[in-house]
Amino acid sequence: MTDHALRLLRENPRLAALAEFPFDFCLDRAEYGHVEPVRLVSGGALEIVAGDAGGGSYFVCEDGSVLYADSEGSAGIIGSGFDEAFEILIGLGGEEDLDEEEEEYFGYEVARAELRAALGFPERSRVELEALLDAAQARTWPDFLLLNAEEGCAYELIGPPPPPLWECVRRPDGFAGDPADEPLYTWTDLALEQGLSNVARAALIQRFDAIYLDQGLLRRADDPTRLDTAELTLLADRLERVGEPLPAEGARRLHAALRETPDGSRTR
Structure with a gap:
């Protein structure tokens, strides 16, 4: 559960640019905050570190876990630490919605290879990455259940039900x-x-x-x-x-x- 990858992204504009396009992970969006005030049901600390074009936000929790919250009211843990979460993000990003030609056009494979090499990520199959994501999402409830801080209502869980x-x-x-x-x-x-x-x-x-x-x-x-x-x-x-x-x-x-x-x- 390290933040090695986050530190390198913050220090290296080239890597940050690759994270933003094509993977829609923008460090600069963190300064704008989430679309609404939020808190964890456990009361644990949250640090927003990035956002996406759809208004979603990436948070690092007190124990290092990374939580993603979209702008439509769903949220869930996506990695036990930033390195794992970002490895999952770039490893799975794009493949589900795009065909092979679109993948090549948007440069996913090239960007993925460069980021993996620069950040020291191993080559993992989609099956391995999906298993890591499933395990992370299963940890969301109850401690990482996200709430609207002004109304007290809960975000829908991304991943399995409790x-x-x-x-x-x-x-x-x-x-x-x-x-x-x-x-x-x-x-x-x-x-x-x-x-x-x-x-x-x-x-x-x-x-x-x-x-x-x-x-x-x-x-x-x-x-x-x-x-x-x-x-x-x-x-x-x-x-x-x-x-x-x-x-x-x-x-x-x-x-x-x-x-x-x-x-x-x-x-x-």
């Missing part, structure tokens, strides 16, 4: 039944008891985001024409407990806005 919560905690002895039948709050409360605050925090924020986007998740099992908004109060309390006042207030506002009429319709 594991079931019951796989993230130590289940009590004698636990019986299908863990999937237990409510979310069984597992978030257990996570907090076990000191896994980021697991609980990430899960609660994502649950509120899901409800905010689809209030149909609150439909009553005994009467699907009506909503049971009690979960929003529960969510607000839990979000306050884990130190997330912004989504907690959002849950309270949504609870207040959803008023059911006798025929089951709702107003905001």
Whole structure:
């Protein structure tokens, strides 16, 4: 997890130019910041080091991991360190969307070879690089879940979905039944008891985001024409407990806005 490649890119204009074209990795865009204020659910430090033409940003996290966030609300870890992330970026860049003639026209292979030689990267197959990327993305949740710092909502994960919560905690002895039948709050409360605050925090924020986007998740099992908004109060309390006042207030506002009429319709 070194920053050898980042240092060389910053020192060598030729390498920085190759990174920007054709790989759309522009160091100068870092000075403009991301499209909106962001933070990690863990509260860890973030340093923006580059951006792309679409408004996406590359961040180096406190432990050296590199996180990419696009301008449309998706983010994920793309490397355990800058060297690995940049090796993956140039190794996979361009090949998926371009045919062989377009690759040659835009100069991907030539630029890739020059960057690899200058930065000391080994020759790796696409399969190897994809495996590295998959492993990196799988580390995003929960600690590196990215949040909008002004609203408290989470970015969509780039990569695989998070594991079931019951796989993230130590289940009590004698636990019986299908863990999937237990409510979310069984597992978030257990996570907090076990000191896994980021697991609980990430899960609660994502649950509120899901409800905010689809209030149909609150439909009553005994009467699907009506909503049971009690979960929003529960969510607000839990979000306050884990130190997330912004989504907690959002849950309270949504609870207040959803008023059911006798025929089951709702107003905001």
